[in-house]
Amino acid sequence: MRSRSREFDSSTLNESVQNTIMRDLKAVGKKFMHVLYPRKSNTLLRDWDLWGPLILCVTLALMLQRGSVDSEKDGGPQFAEVFVIVWFGAVTITLNSKLLGGNISFFQSLCVLGYCILPLTVAMLICRLVLLAEPGPINFMVRLFVVIVMFAWSIVASTAFLADSQPPNRKALAVYPVFLFYFVISWMILTFTPQ
Amino acid sequence: MLPQDSNDDAEDVSLFDAEEETVSRSTRSKIRHPVASFFHLFFRVSAIIVYLLCELLSSSFIACMVTIILLLSCDFWAVKNVTGRLMVGLRWWNHIDEDGKSHWVFESRKATSQENKSVSEAESRIFWLGLIACPVLWVIFAFSALFSFRVKWLAVVIMGVVLQGANLYGYIRCKVGSRKNLTSMATSYLGKQFLRQNTGDDQTS
Numbered sequence: 001m002r003s004r005s006r007e008f009d010s011s012t013l014n015e016s017v018q019n020t021i022m023r024d025l026k027a028v029g030k031k032f033m034h035v036l037y038p039r040k041s042n043t044l045l046r047d048w049d050l051w052g053p054l055i056l057c058v059t060l061a062l063m064l065q066r067g068s069v070d071s072e073k074d075g076g077p078q079f080a081e082v083f084v085i086v087w088f089g090a091v092t093i094t095l096n097s098k099l100l101g102g103n104i105s106f107f108q109s110l111c112v113l114g115y116c117i118l119p120l121t122v123a124m125l126i127c128r129l130v131l132l133a134e135p136g137p138i139n140f141m142v143r144l145f146v147v148i149v150m151f152a153w154s155i156v157a158s159t160a161f162l163a164d165s166q167p168p169n170r171k172a173l174a175v176y177p178v179f180l181f182y183f184v185i186s187w188m189i190l191t192f193t194p195q
Numbered sequence: 196m197l198p199q200d201s202n203d204d205a206e207d208v209s210l211f212d213a214e215e216e217t218v219s220r221s222t223r224s225k226i227r228h229p230v231a232s233f234f235h236l237f238f239r240v241s242a243i244i245v246y247l248l249c250e251l252l253s254s255s256f257i258a259c260m261v262t263i264i265l266l267l268s269c270d271f272w273a274v275k276n277v278t279g280r281l282m283v284g285l286r287w288w289n290h291i292d293e294d295g296k297s298h299w300v301f302e303s304r305k306a307t308s309q310e311n312k313s314v315s316e317a318e319s320r321i322f323w324l325g326l327i328a329c330p331v332l333w334v335i336f337a338f339s340a341l342f343s344f345r346v347k348w349l350a351v352v353i354m355g356v357v358l359q360g361a362n363l364y365g366y367i368r369c370k371v372g373s374r375k376n377l378t379s380m381a382t383s384y385l386g387k388q389f390l391r392q393n394t395g396d397d398q399t400s
Binding site: 017020024046047048051054058062065079080083084105107108 | 256257260261264268272276277289291296297347349350351
């Protein structure tokens, strides 16, 4: 493919800064689109980057704060908690899949897992909006429904990319940690209540 | 007339070329990309400053943490994609081929005869100084956060160590890859320093 073969010549050494920025931004945007419309696509995995996961992680951690941001005892530990859970969880899943003999590289797997947090970040946004309304069972049911739909979307998107890298009899073993990972994040989102 | 700079192997030292030598030496010590040099140091140093002064600047831990994370990410991207290319002509990246195997590619600009593409010494010094000093500082911060039990900062500090250490490692491999191997480079560097000191002593005595 043209976009990858250009790396072989040293023209990228002399390209302008604007070209570099636009190239990276387009790559990140393309990956977000691939998560929203998951399809089996090998070409996406080749150009991995971790910018999307970083943006999503920071956004999610910011939205999961309890209490006001300006107070003395602000949600410091919670912010770091979300960060640690997301990245440590992603690293653990990657190690697990590599130990099971998957032929996906470390950073590719981190990339896929990070980008597939996008539906859950959208769910968090929706939940925060819904929580502005009257608390009650209907409120809870709406949030539950949204979180379940987005959780399913995340799982479908990530298995579309990750499952192919495993031999057939190991697919379930590789996929269930992904299930757990997104389950924990969904749980944090569902049980979130602003003070 | 002894050669002052033993790096210039390709330049003749003769009476007629003395003027050209001083002119080329001054262009080599000029900074050709002031904006890139500024940003190379700006993001790293401001991340460190924000980390050290977080208590004074803002009472919000989260604001500080997000700011440091943003600065570290911008610094990583800028150093990896822009300042390395412009200032020292090196670049490294990861490439995944058809079989799904990942290759790390370390590229350095080949020494051409074009004058305007050669590496300026002042920029090279700024680049390597910034590249080496900051990860060392973050490692020191990591130990201090660990031992003084300020564990909530550990996530940020580890991120700093990882991102800046990755750039340092990548560029050292680019640099070493363009020479034969690390030990011969180290011995030749030490040999040159030794020679330079001795010829300097001879001239002043």
